[in-house]
Structures are given as C-alpha cells and as structure tokens.
Amino acid sequence: MQGRGMMRALLIFFKPMDIPRDIEPSTSSxxxxxxxxxxxSVAAALLQKQGFxxxxxxxxxxxxxxxxxxxxxxVAAALGIELEAVDLRSTFAETVIRYFVEEYKNARTPNxxxxxxxxxxxxKLIELARQRGADAFATGHYIRLRHTDSGSEVLTAKNTAKDQSYILCMVEPENLQRVIFPVGQFTKDRVRDMARELKLPIHDKAxxxxxxxxxxxxxxxMLEKLCPELKKEGLIVDTDGAALGRHEGIYKYTIGQRRGLGIALGEPAYVVRLEPHSNKVVLGSKEDLMQKVATVRDFNWLLVPPAEEFRAFVKIRYNHRGQWADIIVEDKDVLVRFEQPASAVTPGQACAVYLPEENAFKLLGGGWL
Ligand SMILES: Nc1ncnc2c1ncn2[C@@H]1O[C@H](COP(=O)(O)OP(=O)(O)OP(=O)(O)O)[C@@H](O)[C@H]1O
Incomplete structure (x- = not known):
C-alpha cells in the first residue's frame, strides 16, 4: 500500500455494485x-489492488x-502484469474510419x-477478452456501471464534468455484462493523485x-487525404437561397458553426443546414437553428423503456449539457419532442436518452440523429 491517500481511495472503492455479481476478485481475471x-493505468492498478x-x-x-x-x-512493467499489443489497424480502417468518411460524404457530422x-x-476488445478467457473487461472511462440481476445499468460518472456515459449509448447491452469502470466514481484530479501515489510512470501525462x-x-x-473528392467547391447561401459566397467543400462545416465562415453579414450567422445534393452550405440566424422535434434512428436500447411515451433527459452531442424532452417510441426509431426548442440538432450525431436518479442519470440508450 502506497501511503494514506491510496488507502483512503481503496476504502471508498468498489462498493459491491461495481463488479459483476458472480465475480469474486481474488479468483477472477x-x-x-x-x-x-x-x-x-490507474484502473489496472486499482483492480490489481482489489485482488484481480x-x-x-x-x-x-x-x-x-x-x-x-x-x-x-x-506501466505494465511497473505493475508486473502482462501486456499484449493487438494490431487492429485494418479492422479500425474498415469500420470506424470508413464510417467517418462516409458520414462526411453524406454531409453529416459523425461521432x-x-x-x-x-x-x-x-x-472487438470484448470478443478478445472472451477468447483470452478473462472473467471481466475494464477500461479507464469515467462512467459508472451498476450490475443487477436484470442487467447492467450505465450511470453518469460521479464527476459530471468528465462523464463519458454518452459514448456507450450504442453499445450492445450484453457486451456490458462483464465490464468494470474502476475510475468512474473518482474525479480526474483524484485519479492523477492516485497515479502519483502509485508511482505510475505516466502520472503527469497530458x-x-x-x-x-x-x-x-x-x-x-485527414479527410482530404482519405477522400480527395470531398474537396468540391460550392455556394454558401442564406435561408432564402441567395448566394453569400463560396466554400471549398461542405465537409469543413457543421451545423451550429459560427466561426471560420469568412462571411460578414452584420448579424451573427450560423450554419443551419448542409445540402449534399446541391453542395450548398446554408447560413441563418440563431433562431433558424432551433428545433422542437427530432427523429432518432435505429435506437439502441440498453434497458427496457419505461413506457411507449415518457419524459427523459437527452443529450444531442457529447458536450451537450442535456435537456428535457418527451420520448415517443416508434418501432425502431424514437421521436424526441424537446420541452424547450433544441439548438443545432446535427444529423450524424448520437442522441442519448437518460432517466433521472438520485445524484445521477441512468442511460436508457441512444440512436443517430
Ligand atoms: N489504444 C488503446 N488501447 C487500449 N485501450 C484503449 C486505447 N485507447 C483507449 N483505450 C481505452 O479506452 C478508455 C477511454 O479512452 P479515451 O481515449 O477516452 O481515454 P482517456 O480518458 O484519455 O483515458 P486514458 O487516460 O486511459 O488514456 C481508456 O481509458 C482505455 O481503457
């Protein structure tokens, strides 16, 4: 044990809910x-201290x-553990990077x-964990997971400023059953302190x-290198279709963007729409960005929805502080009716839906805008 700080951290660490129910650390990998x-690195160290x-x-x-x-x-050497490096470059290129480029080709803003x-x-990593015979899989995400008899519930991190739960909204629920997020209940400062106390060689890494x-x-x-045809000049227009200027390719723009438009209109102008077929970027006012309703496609449910219609807290992009909305379940899609109009609902981004809990939000799932 490396000092009193570490002892304190371990005392509040791993309430029983954080570990899959059937796992006993001292006999599990x-x-x-x-x-x-x-x-x-801190996640690995804490799991080791816990007996895994x-x-x-x-x-x-x-x-x-x-x-x-x-x-x-x-870090692995400092902890005395094995580290395997797997080359997933071709898988990553065929999935994530392909998706990334395709979305820009369709004038959408991917996540x-x-x-x-x-x-x-x-x-893929969960599959590799299973193949390697591991009982559980862990990452350093700032997310909390509550394993119950009826499933695994994703909760926002204790440190809401760092919360990363949004990025799990499309994960297949069964792939969360054997997952542990050891740092989800700490602040980043605390995690850095632990890295220092544990003398991990990366404690001051950015x-x-x-x-x-x-x-x-x-x-x-990067997009220009991967897909040169994205560089296609076109018109920048206002909401009435009047030409305001020219652009070098709509992949350089996103909904809600205000900076770098290179056009002075006397009043603040925002990108309100991207039109792939006419290759136009449409500018408008802040009001033009507001939307009352959005359709979320191919909704991925992590938990069973409470009803066909219910009130929930939604995030329409990673850094969105969230807002209340009525959720209407429609077969594979979800209709979101915002209580207050939402600004810059951006095609291609994910919409994550949460239910409130005491001191946290519980992630129900998400889909693509
Ligand atoms: N190249 C990688 N190999 C293995 N795991 C990774 C890799 N990149 C990210 N991860 C896992 O995903 C988690 C979240 O990744 P993210 O890029 O958001 O990192 P982060 O918050 O900066 O975390 P870290 O400090 O661990 O890098 C990491 O904590 C780690 O568990």
Whole structure:
C-alpha cells in the first residue's frame, strides 16, 4: 500500500455494485484496455489492488502509436502484469474510419467515438477478452456501471464534468455484462493523485486529444487525404437561397458553426443546414437553428423503456449539457419532442436518452440523429 491517500481511495472503492455479481476478485481475471494514459493505468492498478489477476491489452488503431504503446508497456512493467499489443489497424480502417468518411460524404457530422465504442472497444476488445478467457473487461472511462440481476445499468460518472456515459449509448447491452469502470466514481484530479501515489510512470501525462486517429485534431486535412473528392467547391447561401459566397467543400462545416465562415453579414450567422445534393452550405440566424422535434434512428436500447411515451433527459452531442424532452417510441426509431426548442440538432450525431436518479442519470440508450 502506497501511503494514506491510496488507502483512503481503496476504502471508498468498489462498493459491491461495481463488479459483476458472480465475480469474486481474488479468483477472477480481468483484461484491461490500456492506452498508456493516466485513467486506464490507474484502473489496472486499482483492480490489481482489489485482488484481480490483471493483464492488459493495447490496441493499435492507427500509425502513430509508438509512444502510447511504450507508455502502456512501462506501466505494465511497473505493475508486473502482462501486456499484449493487438494490431487492429485494418479492422479500425474498415469500420470506424470508413464510417467517418462516409458520414462526411453524406454531409453529416459523425461521432467516431460512439461508433468505435460499439464496434471496437465494447465489440472487438470484448470478443478478445472472451477468447483470452478473462472473467471481466475494464477500461479507464469515467462512467459508472451498476450490475443487477436484470442487467447492467450505465450511470453518469460521479464527476459530471468528465462523464463519458454518452459514448456507450450504442453499445450492445450484453457486451456490458462483464465490464468494470474502476475510475468512474473518482474525479480526474483524484485519479492523477492516485497515479502519483502509485508511482505510475505516466502520472503527469497530458489528457488525450479529441479524436484519437486524427493527427493534430485537423480532421479536414485527414479527410482530404482519405477522400480527395470531398474537396468540391460550392455556394454558401442564406435561408432564402441567395448566394453569400463560396466554400471549398461542405465537409469543413457543421451545423451550429459560427466561426471560420469568412462571411460578414452584420448579424451573427450560423450554419443551419448542409445540402449534399446541391453542395450548398446554408447560413441563418440563431433562431433558424432551433428545433422542437427530432427523429432518432435505429435506437439502441440498453434497458427496457419505461413506457411507449415518457419524459427523459437527452443529450444531442457529447458536450451537450442535456435537456428535457418527451420520448415517443416508434418501432425502431424514437421521436424526441424537446420541452424547450433544441439548438443545432446535427444529423450524424448520437442522441442519448437518460432517466433521472438520485445524484445521477441512468442511460436508457441512444440512436443517430
Ligand atoms: N489504444 C488503446 N488501447 C487500449 N485501450 C484503449 C486505447 N485507447 C483507449 N483505450 C481505452 O479506452 C478508455 C477511454 O479512452 P479515451 O481515449 O477516452 O481515454 P482517456 O480518458 O484519455 O483515458 P486514458 O487516460 O486511459 O488514456 C481508456 O481509458 C482505455 O481503457
């Protein structure tokens, strides 16, 4: 045990609800998705302290991986655990990156993390964990999971500013049954303190960048390389169709965007629509961005909905603070009727639906806008 801070952390750690019900740490193994970052390194260390037989897996998803893999290796060596590196570059390119490019081709704004979490982290990696015979699978996400007899319930993180529950809204529910999120009930500061107390070699490593496979967060540059035909000049128009200027490709724009439009209209102008067929970017006012209703397609239910119509809290993008809405279940889709008009409902983003709980929200599922 490394000091009193660590002892304190462990005392409040792992209330019984956090571990799948049939798992006894001292006789169970867990495979931890280790990125070489602070969160998953602390997750691995905490599971080890809890008595699990821990091993790590690092997935290579793109070419710039050497530093992170080397960090993950250093952490594994410090903890005395095995670390396997799996090369998933071709799988990742055929799923996540393909989806990413296709969405831009259709003038939509994708969320590759939501897609990756369904297909790769809580898809492919879960499959590998099963193949390796692990009893459980863990990551360093800031999410809480409550395992009950009737299923696994995703709850927002204790630290709401860091909460990552949104990115699980499309995951297949059965793939959460054997999952543990060891840092979901801590703040990032606390996790960093633990990394320091545990003398993990990455304790002062910076947080990861926005989209892991996009160099320097410059997604237009990446799209131009992967799909040069996206670079197609067209018109920027107002909501009446009057020409205001020209653009170099609609993939550079997203709904609600205000900066970088290169057009002065005297009053604030926002991108309110992207038209793939006419290749037009439509600008309008803040009011033009407001929407009362949205259809969410191919809804993925993590839990059974409480009724065919119910009131819920919804998030329409990762950083959305959320708002109340009526939810109407319609076969595979869901109709969302916002209590207050929602701003910048963006095709391609995920809409996550939550029910309130004491001091948290419970994720019911999500679908694509
Ligand atoms: N290349 C990778 N290999 C294995 N697991 C990964 C990889 N990238 C991310 N993960 C897993 O997904 C989790 C969330 O990833 P995200 O990119 O949001 O990282 P983060 O919050 O910066 O976490 P960390 O500090 O662990 O990097 C990580 O904590 C880790 O468990």
């Amino acid at each position: 867990v495979l931890v998705a280790m990125s070489g970052g602070v969160d998953s 037989a821990v091993s790590g897996i690092y997935m290579i998803t793109h070419d710039d991986f050497e530093q992170d893999l080397s960090d993950a290796r250093r 590759p993390c939501v897609y990756c979490n369904r297909h790769i982290k809580f898809g 947080d990861s960048q926005e989209i892991c496979f996009v160099p320097d967060d410059d997604y237009p540059a």
